[in-house]
Amino acid sequence: MEIRPIISQLLRSKTAALLIAIQVALSIAILANALYIVNLRYSSSSRPSGIANENEVFTPTARSVKRPTHNEAMAQQQRDVEALRALPGVVAATWTSQMPMSRSGSTSSFSLDRKQTRQSIDLSTFFAPPGFIDTLGLRLIEGRDLTAEDMVEFDDEKDSPTKKFAKVAIITKDAADVLYPGTSAVGKTLYYGIGDDAWEMRVIGVVERLQSVIAQTGPKAEYSAIIPLLIDLTYPKYAVRAAPGQRDRLMTDAEAALRNASLTPRLIFVRSSEEDRNNRYRNERALAWMLIAVSALLLLVTASGIVGMTTLRVAQRRKQIGVRRALGARRIDILRYFITENIVITTGGIFAGVVLAVLLNQVLVSQLELPKLPIVYLAIGMGVLWLLGIAAVYGPAWRAASIPPATATRSV
Amino acid sequence: MFRYYFLLGLRNLARNPILTLLMVLTLAVGVAASISTLTILHVMSGNPIPHKSARLLVPLVDNGPVKSYVPGSQPEDRQLSYRDAVNFQKSGLGEYRTAIYDVSGAIESARPDLPVEQLNGLAVDADFFPMFEVPFLYGSAWSRAEDTSRARVVVLSRNKSEKLFGKDNPVGRTLRIFGQDFRVVGVLDTWSPVPRYPRLINSSGGGLSGEDQGYIPFHTATDLELPNNASTSCQADERDPGYQGFLNSECTWIQFWFQTKSAADRVAVADYLRGYVAEQRKLGRLMRDAPPQLFDVMEWMRYMEVVSNDAHLAVWLSFGFLLLCLVNTTGLLLAKFSARAPEVGVRRALGATRGAIFRQFLVEAGVVGLAGGVLGLVLSAASLALIAKQARTLSVVAQMDWQMLALTFVLALVASLLAGLLPTWRACQVTPALQLKSQ
Numbered sequence: 026m027e028i029r030p031i032i033s034q035l036l037r038s039k040t041a042a043l044l045i046a047i048q049v050a051l052s053i054a055i056l057a058n059a060l061y062i063v064n065l066r067y068s069s070s071s072r073p074s075g076i077a078n079e080n081e082v083f084t085p086t087a088r089s090v091k092r093p094t095h096n097e098a099m100a101q102q103q104r105d106v107e108a109l110r111a112l113p114g115v116v117a118a119t120w121t122s123q124m125p126m127s128r129s130g131s132t133s134s135f136s137l138d139r140k141q142t143r144q145s146i147d148l149s150t151f152f153a154p155p156g157f158i159d160t161l162g163l164r165l166i167e168g169r170d171l172t173a174e175d176m177v178e179f180d181d182e183k184d185s186p187t188k189k190f191a192k193v194a195i196i197t198k199d200a201a202d203v204l205y206p207g208t209s210a211v212g213k214t215l216y217y218g219i220g221d222d223a224w225e226m227r228v229i230g231v232v233e234r235l236q237s238v239i240a241q242t243g244p245k246a247e248y249s250a251i252i253p254l255l256i257d258l259t260y261p262k263y264a265v266r267a268a269p270g271q272r273d274r275l276m277t278d279a280e281a282a283l284r285n286a287s288l289t290p291r292l293i294f295v296r297s298s299e300e301d302r303n304n305r306y307r308n309e310r311a312l313a314w315m316l317i318a319v320s321a322l323l324l325l326v327t328a329s330g331i332v333g334m335t336t337l338r339v340a341q342r343r344k345q346i347g348v349r350r351a352l353g354a355r356r357i358d359i360l361r362y363f364i365t366e367n368i369v370i371t372t373g374g375i376f377a378g379v380v381l382a383v384l385l386n387q388v389l390v391s392q393l394e395l396p397k398l399p400i401v402y403l404a405i406g407m408g409v410l411w412l413l414g415i416a417a418v419y420g421p422a423w424r425a426a427s428i429p430p431a432t433a434t435r436s437v
Numbered sequence: 438m439f440r441y442y443f444l445l446g447l448r449n450l451a452r453n454p455i456l457t458l459l460m461v462l463t464l465a466v467g468v469a470a471s472i473s474t475l476t477i478l479h480v481m482s483g484n485p486i487p488h489k490s491a492r493l494l495v496p497l498v499d500n501g502p503v504k505s506y507v508p509g510s511q512p513e514d515r516q517l518s519y520r521d522a523v524n525f526q527k528s529g530l531g532e533y534r535t536a537i538y539d540v541s542g543a544i545e546s547a548r549p550d551l552p553v554e555q556l557n558g559l560a561v562d563a564d565f566f567p568m569f570e571v572p573f574l575y576g577s578a579w580s581r582a583e584d585t586s587r588a589r590v591v592v593l594s595r596n597k598s599e600k601l602f603g604k605d606n607p608v609g610r611t612l613r614i615f616g617q618d619f620r621v622v623g624v625l626d627t628w629s630p631v632p633r634y635p636r637l638i639n640s641s642g643g644g645l646s647g648e649d650q651g652y653i654p655f656h657t658a659t660d661l662e663l664p665n666n667a668s669t670s671c672q673a674d675e676r677d678p679g680y681q682g683f684l685n686s687e688c689t690w691i692q693f694w695f696q697t698k699s700a701a702d703r704v705a706v707a708d709y710l711r712g713y714v715a716e717q718r719k720l721g722r723l724m725r726d727a728p729p730q731l732f733d734v735m736e737w738m739r740y741m742e743v744v745s746n747d748a749h750l751a752v753w754l755s756f757g758f759l760l761l762c763l764v765n766t767t768g769l770l771l772a773k774f775s776a777r778a779p780e781v782g783v784r785r786a787l788g789a790t791r792g793a794i795f796r797q798f799l800v801e802a803g804v805v806g807l808a809g810g811v812l813g814l815v816l817s818a819a820s821l822a823l824i825a826k827q828a829r830t831l832s833v834v835a836q837m838d839w840q841m842l843a844l845t846f847v848l849a850l851v852a853s854l855l856a857g858l859l860p861t862w863r864a865c866q867v868t869p870a871l872q873l874k875s876q
Contacts, residue, residue: 040859
């Protein structure tokens with residue numbers, strides 16, 4: 026196949042070819058960036074939270090109308106857990122101060138040394154008793170679980186966290202890697218707070234994952250600690266694991282059970298971990314879907330552009346094609362001519378598109394704190410557009426090849 | 438002549454129907470994508486109270502511990518401690534002042550067999566209502582005197598009132614909330630500023646969606662030891678136990694607003710803040726070497742990053758898509774116009790100037806743009822409805838207003854004219870003799 030006549034022909038009538046190349050370039054620039062963002066958002070929304078079989082876990086919250094005293098609250102909490110455990114179909118139940126992805130809870134600063142002026146890490150603090158790890162189905166990869174002896178009772182009316190607090194904690198693997206890189210975290214000292222009066226604690230275990238309540242994008246989502254502190258909460262929460270398939274029924278039953286477990290009226294809400302995840306990631310998913318829709322439309326528009334422009338070029342050169350056919354060119358030659366021509370145009374557009382994609386990404390990085398575009402997305406964009414170009418040109422090129430040689434002899 | 442060209446353009450839409458349809462569709466899709474993302478950005482970053490946004494000011498002082506301060510950094514939290522908020526209340530500065538925090542409680546029913554109702558609302562000062570021009574359906578706000586006397590009074594939102602009392606006027610009735618008897622003094626008319634600028638840090642839906650169901654006086658709330666129901670940040674570890682210990686601590690959890698008489702009075706508030714920080718430093722507080730900050734409504738919304746980066750991102754990418762559609766339309770118009778070369782040849786031979794040809798074809802491109810605009814409008818409305826359904830927090834911002842409606846047409850028209858420039862120019866280049874000869 027001779028490429029030189031194609032090039033010289035292209036140089037003669039540039040407009041249509043240039044328009045196709047520009048479309049291809051713009052498509053790659055947008056497509057590569059959009060796909061990358063879709064993947065970022067999608068992978069963050071489907072990250073494991075640490076809860077095993079998330080669709081079997083739900084969280085009832087029961088809040089008293091009048092603020093109970095510390096002792097009343099503790100006794101009520103115990104009654105509630107027992108009432109929940111007594112429900113047929115409940116595999117495990119426990120109280121907790123917060124749940125992953127639920128978007129309400131507390132975060133505290135921790136340090137490795139009292140001399141530090143800034144914290145070493147901020148951890149999402151889950152106050153919970155032994156049984157929390159089992160209920161959520163977290164994977165303990167090092168050390169031991171909490172025991173009843175670890176529990177420390179904390180009365181907000183009397184105690185201050187610099188004078189009385191839990192002595193041990195379980196942290197996540199990601200937090201352990203930040204705090205004690207290269208060594209085992211178990212047995213290490215960790216301070217709750219910063220400065221001289223920070224409270225000394227010991228790490229007794231490491232869980233593989235436990236997503237924070239905010240579930241930030243990025244590694245911070247995995248910075249959590251489980252602390253055996255018995256406190257009365259404004260919103261006492263319970264984590265309940267249902268037998269497979271029983272969750273929806275138990276969510277209704279749990280509400281009734283909690284209503285009956287207290288003599289004074291209470292506000293009761295029940296939410297499943299599945300709902301927590303959907304609520305947390307709703308916007309991420311919406312953006313991902315929007316970008317997928319735009320990408321699909323984009324490919325459609327570009328394909329129609331290539332079809333349209335090639336049809337135009339074929340129409341303009343009907344006579345020329347007829348002459349070539351009359352002079353002995355086979356159909357396959359004509360077909361190859363237009364396909365090769367299109368490959369030349371798309372390839373030009375693709376290279377311009379890669380430059381454009383990197384430029385667009387740089388704008389997005391500087392303006393919107395987006396990470397840098399990995400090369401693989403450029404490669405995907407190039408591949409998709411290249412195939413799209415060939416597929417789109419095939420129809421018009423085939424029609425060109427079907428032009429009978431007799432056209433050349435008509436109406437000269 | 439314009440009218441004639443316009444009618445001609447309309448009639449020419451029917452010529453090459455497939456090509457025309459493709460053009461109109463491409464333009465419409467591009468315009469719809471841009472308009473729907475732009476609408477979301479426009480509503481998110483709109484001014485919720487344009488006539489006085491420059492007079493509503495948020496003060497912010499950095500009360501974090503000096504040992505963990507990195508010079509030049511922003512404070513860890515964007516709220517105030519109780520001590521600073523109360524001092525600002527007492528300052529007497531500006532026309533109105535209010536402190537705000539989130540309270541949550543239960544409304545007990547008179548009948549014990551009925552379930553309790555939740556009340557998620559705000560603890561505010563009496564000035565809150567005139568300051569944010571809150572409309573009342575029944576009754577009115579409580580008085581400043583009731584602020585200081587810690588009166589048990591409540592203002593309900595219209596929705597909550599209708600839920601509790603139906604359509605009746607509940608002013609004067611008593612509700613049992615937080616275990617206390619509260620007198621209903623007012624009911625708001627429907628009021629949902631977008632964004633919810635008075636209290637962007639809340640736990641009842643965030644900056645865009647959700648509603649405050651009721652309002653009680655700030656000092657009544659602290660008197661009842663109601664905890665903050667939204668974000669609370671405690672940088673220093675040392676504090677006394679109990680609620681009083683919390684109030685005396687440097688924990689930050691309160692939002693504050695000043696309203697000044699004129700925008701120029703901002704300087705006075707800024708001066709006061711600087712003096713305040715210096716004075717507190719003598720008492721051993723606010724030891725960080727960070728200047729106090731002051732924000733008006735628009736500055737505050739920017740500081741709070743109400744408009745998410747995702748909204749900007751969507752606009753960037755969809756305008757890129759519009760550009761692609763524009764190039765595509767250019768190509769299609771080129772195809773359409775080049776088929777009309779003989780017609781141009783005849784017109785030119787009969788005495789039409791190049792200018793006349795230029796005008797005719799540009800008008801025709803504009804007609805395509807108008808058709809694209811109409812279809813684009815339909816598609817934008819559909820895509821906005823889809824977005825509102827997908828992301829609940831976006832449902833209030835995914836609403837088109839007249840400005841955006843007009844912009845849709847302007848955008849479609851400008852896009853089509855831009856796309857039409859090159860093909861039109863090419864049409865003008867037709868040499869009449871050559872065209873006539875080949876016919």
